[in-house]
Amino acid sequence: MSVSAVATDPAICAPLPVLGRDVRVPLVTGGEVDYAALDYAASAPALQRVWDDVAAYAPYYGSVHRGAGYLSQLSTDLFENSRRTIAEFLGCRADEQVVFTRSTTDSLNLLAAVLPQDTRVFVFETEHHASLLPWEQRADVTVTYLNAPRTPAQAVATLEQALADLGAPPAVAGGEPYGPALVCVTGASNVTGELWPVRELAAAAHAHGARIVLDAAQLAPHHPVDLAELDVDWIAFSGHKLYAPFGAGVLAGRADWLRDAEPYLAGGGASRKVSRRTDGGVDVEWHTTAARHEAGSPNVIGAYAIASACKALTEAGFDTLVAREQELITRVREGLAEVPEVRVLSLFGDDAPRVGVLSFVVDGWNSSHFAAALSAEYGIGVRDGLFCAHPLVRTLLGSDPQDPGECGAPEAAPGELSLNAIRVSFGAGTPDEHVDRFLRAVKELVADGARWNYRTVDGRCVAVV
Numbered sequence: 001m002s003v004s005a006v007a008t009d010p011a012i013c014a015p016l017p018v019l020g021r022d023v024r025v026p027l028v029t030g031g032e033v034d035y036a037a038l039d040y041a042a043s044a045p046a047l048q049r050v051w052d053d054v055a056a057y058a059p060y061y062g063s064v065h066r067g068a069g070y071l072s073q074l075s076t077d078l079f080e081n082s083r084r085t086i087a088e089f090l091g092c093r094a095d096e097q098v099v100f101t102r103s104t105t106d107s108l109n110l111l112a113a114v115l116p117q118d119t120r121v122f123v124f125e126t127e128h129h130a131s132l133l134p135w136e137q138r139a140d141v142t143v144t145y146l147n148a149p150r151t152p153a154q155a156v157a158t159l160e161q162a163l164a165d166l167g168a169p170p171a172v173a174g175g176e177p178y179g180p181a182l183v184c185v186t187g188a189s190n191v192t193g194e195l196w197p198v199r200e201l202a203a204a205a206h207a208h209g210a211r212i213v214l215d216a217a218q219l220a221p222h223h224p225v226d227l228a229e230l231d232v233d234w235i236a237f238s239g240h241k242l243y244a245p246f247g248a249g250v251l252a253g254r255a256d257w258l259r260d261a262e263p264y265l266a267g268g269g270a271s272r273k274v275s276r277r278t279d280g281g282v283d284v285e286w287h288t289t290a291a292r293h294e295a296g297s298p299n300v301i302g303a304y305a306i307a308s309a310c311k312a313l314t315e316a317g318f319d320t321l322v323a324r325e326q327e328l329i330t331r332v333r334e335g336l337a338e339v340p341e342v343r344v345l346s347l348f349g350d351d352a353p354r355v356g357v358l359s360f361v362v363d364g365w366n367s368s369h370f371a372a373a374l375s376a377e378y379g380i381g382v383r384d385g386l387f388c389a390h391p392l393v394r395t396l397l398g399s400d401p402q403d404p405g406e407c408g409a410p411e412a413a414p415g416e417l418s419l420n421a422i423r424v425s426f427g428a429g430t431p432d433e434h435v436d437r438f439l440r441a442v443k444e445l446v447a448d449g450a451r452w453n454y455r456t457v458d459g460r461c462v463a464v465v
Contacts, residue, residue, distance in 0.1 A: 015324075016316060017048035018243065018429030025379045028452045028463045033379035036434035041190050041357045041425035042383055044221055046245035046305075053308040054245070054301055064300055065269065065291075079300045082307035083290070089310035090235055090252050091226030097290045098252045100303050104217040105130040107236035107251035108184070110293055111213055114261030115141055120181040122146060122162055122210070124155070126347065126392040131184050131215040131236075148395045151348055152197040156204055159183060163208035181210035187219030191389050191396070191423065193329075193357030194348050195219075202231040211254070217241050221427055222325060222355035224318045227253060239306040243313070243428065248302025259288045267295035313428070321428050325356050328426055328435055332358060335439035341365075341446050345396040345421060357425040359387070361397070362446060367420045368461035373450040376463040378441040380434070383423045393421055 024032040037045055057078065062071030064079045083098045092098060101107045112134035115121070121135040124146045135143045146162055149155035166181065183205040188195050198214060205212040213234040216225050220237045227235055234253030239246060263270040263286055270292050273285040286292050313321065333350075336342045341363040346352060362370055371384035386393045399419050424438060453464040 015431050016243075016312070016321075016428045018045040019048060019051055019245070020045050021429065021431070027379060028376045028465065033437075034433075036378070036380040036437055038424045038426055038430070038434060038438055039381050039383050040221070040427045040430070041193075041218060041241070041387075041423060043240045044243050044427055045429055047243040047309060047312050047429070049312045050244055050305050050308040054305050057301070057304060061301070064298060075300050078304055079298060082303040085307040085310055086250055086303075087252065089307075089314065090250075091228045092252055093228055095255060096227065096253050097255045097258055098250060099258065099290045099293050100298055101236075101249040101251055102247055102299075103130075103240070103249040104215060104236045104238040105134075105249075107249050108213070108215065109134045109137070110251055110264045111182075111234060111236070111257075112138060112141070113264050114257050114293075115182065116180045116257065116260075118142075118179050120144065120166060120179065120210075121184065122159065122181070123184045124148065124158075124186075126189065126395070127184065127186055127389070128190050128215065128217070129388045129390070130217070131186060131213075132389075132391070135184070148347065148392065152200070152352075156197055156200045159201055160204045160208070163204065163210060166208070181205075181208070183210050183212040184215065185212065186215045186217075187225065188222065188355045188357070189347065189389075189392070190218050190357060191359050191387050191392050191421075192346055192348075192352075193218070193354035193425070194346065194352045195223075195354060198230050198232065206231070213253070218355060218357060221313075223322060239302060239309065242306060242309045244302070244305035244309040246299065246302035246305050248299045248306055250306065258290075258293060262286075263295060264293040265295040269298070270295035316428070325427060328430060328432075329354065329356055329358075331435055332424065332426075332439065336360060336442065339443055339446050342442065345393075347392070347396065356427050356430070357423065359393070359396075359421040359423040361421050362442075365445075366461070367422045368456075369450070369454055370445065371422050372454050372461040372463060373445055373452070374438070374441055376454075377445075377451055378437060380438055380441055382438075383425075385420050387421075387423055397421065 020037060023035045025035045026032050060071050060074050062075040064076040087098045101110055108131050115138060117140050119141050121141055121143045123132060126148045135141055144162055146158050149158050185201050186196055187198055202212045211233040213236060214232045216235050216237040219225055221242050225235060234251060236251050237249060239248045270286055271284050272287045275283050277283055336344055343361050345359045361367065367384040371382050374380040374382055454461050455464055
């Protein structure tokens with residue numbers, strides 16, 4: 001089925017049912033409206049299907065792996081079947097592991113903890129903090145931060161040059177291999193929504209003997225993500241961005257570094273055998289499976305929720321979901337282009353393919369003030385700020401960190417630099433009306449100004465009540 005056929009069929013284009021779709025919120029100007037959740041990039045609303053699956057399982061909840069009771073065995077099967085479902089969703093190869101974590105951030109910190117000694121890490125400064133910051137927590141790891149590229153081709157060339165220039169560290173001088181290296185890259189920007197050239201970056205990494213981890217937090221909810229097809233070594237993502245309601249995440253991929261490192265957490269579940277030594281200490285034999293890094297009682301419901309979301313998205317059909325989302329992206333971009341005061345942020349250019357995440361600034365407006373007015377006067381939830389990607393947003397804005405001042409005053413005069421941005425994001429559960437209301441609100445606020453008074457409270461702009 002072609003994209004055009006998908007986009008013109010009303011039945012196919014219906015949004016997936018999500019929690020909160022009927023929530024009514026008050027407006028400061030009077031009355032109520034259905035809440036328009038347009039902050040999917042932070043946390044997507046849970047799919048109704050996922051919530052129903054979790055609710056059906058809840059009465060049968062039990063401890064996993066070592067319980068003899070029926071509910072414990074049922075929960076163990078559910079937990080491990082969830083792992084297999086996610087492995088299939090991600091296209092994991094037979095010898096790869098799926099480790100359950102708390103989030104993308106936790107997954108990448110786990111990978112940072114298991115890096116071999118003296119690993120060289122390469123990461124673009126455009127990354128979300130979850131994939132930008134974990135690596136320097138290891139004193140024996142060297143991190144190279146790559147400058148923001150302005151095209152996908154430049155991203156690949158920048159990485160290839162950095163790897164070519166790597167050379168041998170002193171510890172292995174004399175013609176020996178330069179040692180372990182890792183590249184970390186996002187699949188889709190949480191600021192601009194732009195897709196990164198993952199396959200090409202993976203090819204460049206492997207050509208120079210490096211491995212690559214994909215931060216798929218923003219990619220997995222919008223596009224198929226396949227380890228083998230993308231030829232990446234690991235994938236990290238969060239359930240709460242994949243339409244699952246609970247605090248769980250995944251690190252999936254190669255087993256060797258995970259198997260060879262000390263456990264991320266020490267405790268029950270990670271240990272296979274513990275015995276006392278004659279000197280009073282203990283000897284521990286750790287698991288070599290994913291359990292090695294899953295110490296403690298696991299988040300069974302969180303794992304099951306992710307697996308349910310994977311099934312729901314697969315059954316809905318990613319071709320259909322992508323086609324509908326692209327229609328919404330086009331509508332938002334065309335609508336914002338009609339407002340001269342609005343500038344949409346982009347790293348790779350206006351024609352770059354992207355998911356349903358767009359950030360923008362409005363001439364003469366403080367971004368916090370604009371976002372507050374969207375919420376208070378129109379019932380629309382967006383996000384403002386630097387989006388846990390400070391270097392990227394400041395590069396796009398050409399600004400340095402400053403105090404933005406009171407939200408009621410313009411952040412910048414027309415033509416001057418903005419200090420932060422507004423982000424609108426949407427996905428499989430977004431109704432057309434939410435997008436239409438957002439565009440109408442932007443046009444009205446720019447043309448007529450806010451209809452209410454606002455002030456700064458604890459660093460946030462809020463309506464005066």
